[in-house]
Amino acid sequence: MTKQVxxxxxVIIRFAGDSGDGMxxxxxxxxxxxAKFGNDLSxxxxxxxxxxxxxxxxxxxxxxxxxxxxxxILTPGxxxxxxxxxNPAALKANLGDLPRGADIxxxxxxxxxxxxxxxxxxxxxxxxxxxxxxRVHSLPLTSLTVKALEGFEISKxxxxxxxxxxALGLLxxxxxxxxxxxxxxxxxxxxxxxxxxKANVAAFQAGWNYGETTESFSVSYEIKPATLAxxxxxxxxxxxxxxxxxxxxxxxxxxxxxxxxYPITPASDILHELSKHKRFGIRTFQAEDExxxxxxxxxxxxxxxxxxxxxxxxxxxxxxxxxxxAVATELPLIVVDVQRAGPxxxxxxxxxxxxxxxxMFGRNGESPVPVVAPSTPSDCFxxxxxxxxxxxxxxxxxxxxxxxxxxxxxxxxxxxEVSELPDISIEFTTEPNGEDGTTYLPFKRDPETLARPWAxxxxxxLEHRIGxxxxxxxxxxxxxxxxxxxxxxxxxxxxxxxxxxxPLEVDDPDGDARVLVLGWGSTYGPIAAAVRRVRRxxxxxxxxxxxxxxxxxxxxxxxxxxxxxVLLPEINLGQLALLLxxxxxxxxxxxxxxxxxxxxxxxLAGVIQDVINSD
Amino acid sequence: MTESLNGKGLALVPKADGKQxxxxxxxxxxxxxxxxxxxxxxxxxxQSFLPELGLRRENIVFVSGIGCSSRFxxxxxxxxxxxxxxxxxxxxxxxxxxxxxxxxxxxxxDGDALSIGGNHLIHxxxxxxxxxxxxxxNRIYGLTKGQYSPTSEVxxxxxxxxxxxxxxxxxxxxxxxxxxxxFVARTIDSDRKHLQSVLRExxxxxxxxxxxxxxxxxxxxxxxxxxxxxxxxxxxITIRLEHGQPIVFGTGxxxxxxxxxxxxxxxxxxxxxxAESEILVHDAHRPDPxxxxxxxxxxxxxxxxxxxxxxxxxxxxxxDTLMNEQLEQSVADKGKGQLADLLxxxxxxRIN
Numbered sequence: 001m002t003k004q005v006x007x008x009x010x011v012i013i014r015f016a017g018d019s020g021d022g023m024x025x026x027x028x029x030x031x032x033x034x035a036k037f038g039n040d041l042s043x044x045x046x047x048x049x050x051x052x053x054x055x056x057x058x059x060x061x062x063x064x065x066x067x068x069x070x071x072x073i074l075t076p077g078x079x080x081x082x083x084x085x086x087n088p089a090a091l092k093a094n095l096g097d098l099p100r101g102a103d104i105x106x107x108x109x110x111x112x113x114x115x116x117x118x119x120x121x122x123x124x125x126x127x128x129x130x131x132x133x134x135r136v137h138s139l140p141l142t143s144l145t146v147k148a149l150e151g152f153e154i155s156k157x158x159x160x161x162x163x164x165x166x167a168l169g170l171l172x173x174x175x176x177x178x179x180x181x182x183x184x185x186x187x188x189x190x191x192x193x194x195x196x197x198k199a200n201v202a203a204f205q206a207g208w209n210y211g212e213t214t215e216s217f218s219v220s221y222e223i224k225p226a227t228l229a230x231x232x233x234x235x236x237x238x239x240x241x242x243x244x245x246x247x248x249x250x251x252x253x254x255x256x257x258x259x260x261x262y263p264i265t266p267a268s269d270i271l272h273e274l275s276k277h278k279r280f281g282i283r284t285f286q287a288e289d290e291x292x293x294x295x296x297x298x299x300x301x302x303x304x305x306x307x308x309x310x311x312x313x314x315x316x317x318x319x320x321x322x323x324x325x326a327v328a329t330e331l332p333l334i335v336v337d338v339q340r341a342g343p344x345x346x347x348x349x350x351x352x353x354x355x356x357x358x359x360m361f362g363r364n365g366e367s368p369v370p371v372v373a374p375s376t377p378s379d380c381f382x383x384x385x386x387x388x389x390x391x392x393x394x395x396x397x398x399x400x401x402x403x404x405x406x407x408x409x410x411x412x413x414x415x416x417e418v419s420e421l422p423d424i425s426i427e428f429t430t431e432p433n434g435e436d437g438t439t440y441l442p443f444k445r446d447p448e449t450l451a452r453p454w455a456x457x458x459x460x461x462l463e464h465r466i467g468x469x470x471x472x473x474x475x476x477x478x479x480x481x482x483x484x485x486x487x488x489x490x491x492x493x494x495x496x497x498x499x500x501x502x503p504l505e506v507d508d509p510d511g512d513a514r515v516l517v518l519g520w521g522s523t524y525g526p527i528a529a530a531v532r533r534v535r536r537x538x539x540x541x542x543x544x545x546x547x548x549x550x551x552x553x554x555x556x557x558x559x560x561x562x563x564x565x566v567l568l569p570e571i572n573l574g575q576l577a578l579l580l581x582x583x584x585x586x587x588x589x590x591x592x593x594x595x596x597x598x599x600x601x602x603x604l605a606g607v608i609q610d611v612i613n614s615d
Numbered sequence: 616m617t618e619s620l621n622g623k624g625l626a627l628v629p630k631a632d633g634k635q636x637x638x639x640x641x642x643x644x645x646x647x648x649x650x651x652x653x654x655x656x657x658x659x660x661x662q663s664f665l666p667e668l669g670l671r672r673e674n675i676v677f678v679s680g681i682g683c684s685s686r687f688x689x690x691x692x693x694x695x696x697x698x699x700x701x702x703x704x705x706x707x708x709x710x711x712x713x714x715x716x717x718x719x720x721x722x723x724x725d726g727d728a729l730s731i732g733g734n735h736l737i738h739x740x741x742x743x744x745x746x747x748x749x750x751x752x753n754r755i756y757g758l759t760k761g762q763y764s765p766t767s768e769v770x771x772x773x774x775x776x777x778x779x780x781x782x783x784x785x786x787x788x789x790x791x792x793x794x795x796x797x798f799v800a801r802t803i804d805s806d807r808k809h810l811q812s813v814l815r816e817x818x819x820x821x822x823x824x825x826x827x828x829x830x831x832x833x834x835x836x837x838x839x840x841x842x843x844x845x846x847x848x849x850x851x852i853t854i855r856l857e858h859g860q861p862i863v864f865g866t867g868x869x870x871x872x873x874x875x876x877x878x879x880x881x882x883x884x885x886x887x888x889x890a891e892s893e894i895l896v897h898d899a900h901r902p903d904p905x906x907x908x909x910x911x912x913x914x915x916x917x918x919x920x921x922x923x924x925x926x927x928x929x930x931x932x933x934x935d936t937l938m939n940e941q942l943e944q945s946v947a948d949k950g951k952g953q954l955a956d957l958l959x960x961x962x963x964x965r966i967n
Binding site for chain 1: 642644671672673674675676678688689691692693694695696697698699702705706707708709710711712713714716717734735738938941942944945946948949950951952954955957958959961962963964965966967
């Protein structure tokens with residue numbers, strides 16, 4: 001039977017199942033195959049905080065969405081073209097996102113009376129006409145897998161668990177994905193359990209063959225590789241890119257990296273990644289709590305290391321006092337906040353941009369801290385190096401604001417040559433700097449950067465004491481002098497205000513837009529995709545994206561004033577808008593949704609169009 | 616390396632070229648404790664002890680938290696970090712773990728170490744980074760002007776407890792032994808000779824050492840340790856622990872000895888009533904902490920008998936040593952990290 005092959009320019013697939021069904025792994029593997037094939041791609045994992053929520057329930061649904069295309073894309077896609085639903089809960093939880101005509105591949109084995117009841121289906125939707133507006137492919141994925149694995153020396157349970165690999169095989173056939181890497185991956189993953197490895201490979205191949213031989217699928221799809229800028233690419237998630245950026249910062253600064261961290265979702269993967277790379281001289285310290293994590297990092301920084309702590313919002317709250325100490329002692333420190341939905345515990349696995357004001361102001365006293373925010377998963381690499389550059393050059397703690405969407409999402413990354421990376425090395429102070437030629441003044445500043453000298457323990461003749469008590473300008477001795485305090489407060493602020501930050505660039509192709517869409521952090525992809533849509537429809541809109549939130553680029557006010565209207569979408573209730581209004585007296589138009597999910601391009605395109613039309 | 620550093624707490628710290636004196640360790644800052652404070656005696660004892668170690672001054676760091684005692688680093692002509700309340704062990708951990716060439720001392724008090732910083736203290740002790748923690752215990756909050764502390768006796772009348780405090784105090788020695796600290800000792804501010812002998816052993820210990828120093832706050836809790844200092848009572852109360860020696864104290868008719876009691880405890884008995892063979896011989900090096908813990912309970916009820924000296928001195932690998940060995944092992948196994956190789960690791964593809 002010769003099957004028809006249809007050409008597509010892009011596809012969005014969502015794998016959905018129970019938390020224990022291995023949907024994240026399935027999505028990861030499909031992503032790896034797709035990256036290898038050369039499509040551009042963007043991913044959105046979405047999973048509950050519970051490791052194993054009650055099986056078959058709506059709260060237990062875990063999903064992984066992948067958007068891939070033959071051209072460059074910016075988001076994981078708004079609405080899936082294909083939903084793989086491993087059980088009724090997965091169908092019910094995701095059906096609302098499916099556009100008419102989308103494909104549903106459902107595992108009929110799990111559509112039992114009991115499972116249907118668990119999620120409130122009175123009747124089996126696969127058997128009535130309630131799904132008529134979609135193309136439903138009902139397959140007994142579990143029993144097909146078990147059948148394919150007859151004769152393997154594994155338990156029935158292990159055979160059933162391989163059903164995700166059957167599904168992956170089927171989807172790999174459907175979209176012409178290369179399969180060698182997945183087979184290698186399975187063999188490596190289960191190297192210690194060869195029977196399980198063989199069974200998973202067999203299930204994967206059975207899924208592929210099922211597509212090839214049965215009549216359930218008459219069409220397969222081809223999505224040509226994308227034409228991206230020349231170079232070597234790899235697929236990378238935000239957390240991995242951030243970890244690599246920190247390693248690169250250590251290499252490029254010549255300082256050993258010390259990570260003090262306490263496990264927290266969604267930041268823990270940075271700790272996991274860095275702990276693998278000890279041969280770079282990286283020390284990873286899993287502390288007793290968030291406070292000890294940042295404390296140890298600051299102690300290491302006092303000793304001349306590149307001190308880093310990684311956490312999420314609740315951890316930043318706990319670290320605030322120590323960050324204040326770093327401000328007072330003017331020591332370099334990187335505080336990575338992978339933002340998640342709050343307040344309090346909030347929704348640990350869901351994304352938000354709600355820590356901006358905490359990063360800016362969440363400490364006692366006048367305690368200015370530079371804030372840097374990456375815009376895409378791969379940009380986490382460059383943003384980490386930039387955070388380190390600022391921390392080291394200006395001797396200051398820096399907040400690096402990633403978020404759950406960037407952390408777990410992935411995209412192809414053009415791997416930079418090491419020679420392209422900035423040199424961020426600094427010199428420790430080794431000689432007295434007092435006018436008498438013998439004394440050391442730990443707070444005598446560089447007149448240009450206002451950074452203080454950095455002499456580390458072990459340097460003879462420069463023994464000195466620092467601390468959180470206010471210190472006299474220059475000598476660093478304890479001082480309660482009112483004028484000195486006023487002077488020091490202003491000096492610390494002036495140092496941060498004077499950080500060299502590149503100008504804000506505006507994308508305004510024809511130069512005649514009257515509306516500017518401004519964003520920061522992880523909203524870059526959805527905003528840029530929305531702007532493209534609007535422009536395709538003939539709309540005029542300019543786009544600018546802030547990476548430095550503190551200090552803001554010097555031209556920020558001029559850029560904002562050059563447009564009649566400034567639209568600012570944020571996944572919070574308008575935190576950057578508040579800062580911009582206060583600073584520039586510009587009435588930016590906020591668009592805010594706080595759903596724990598990234599914006600959709602279509603949604604933002606509509607908002608932009610409304611603002612354009614509202615003249 | 617792990618084993619060979621045992622008992623050599625300062626083996627990796629470079630030695631000074633010439634002879635040092637007390638003056639070398641005095642900073643130019645005016646000491647601002649209350650006149651008569653026990654901290655003066657401890658400061659003088661530490662400053663006059665350090666030359667004996669013969670370490671390069673620039674390789675010594677004093678880290679403190681918040682409280683009266685935590686001003687200590689400002690008065691030492693070494694590197695110093697006066698940090699925030701309770702966090703000194705955490706900050707010192709990062710410093711010492713990444714810089715084995717430093718001699719790192721933590722100066723803390725009963726409130727700093729046992730209230731707000733209790734978590735960091737117990738974890739530092741179990742982790743065993745090469746640190747010396749000097750816990751100045753005056754059983755009161757001094758800097759905040761006289762509230763009861765986590766070592767104050769029950770019923771303490773203070774500004775915040777006008778009808779008496781309700782919570783049972785910590786015994787810092789019991790707490791440290793409970794956390795299986797490798798080195799645990801107690802000494803007294805006014806007994807310079809004893810204090811320095813304990814510091815000597817603490818410095819030699821590789822790993823975290825905890826030294827509780829009874830320190831008199833003459834403003835808010837004056838005389839808290841008078842019974843250990845007054846000639847007429849001190850010998851009847853103080854039990855001087857010495858490794859390898861029978862545990863005996865008191866003189867004449869009041870001569871006492873310590874022997875094993877039922878249920879794993881120890882007890883004080885009249886010396887005349889026990890055979891020499893029954894008297895407990897102090898073994899600070901016992902790996903099992905139970906006996907050291909039992910000795911730490913001898914001051915229950917409060918201050919009836921107070922052991923001082925080294926309760927426990929047991930070598931086990933220090934955290935910083937183990938951490939550095941993992942780094943070295945990683946390089947030995949896989950070679951030094953190369954950034955280009957790291958970035959190009961994993962599945963890559965080329966677009967021309």
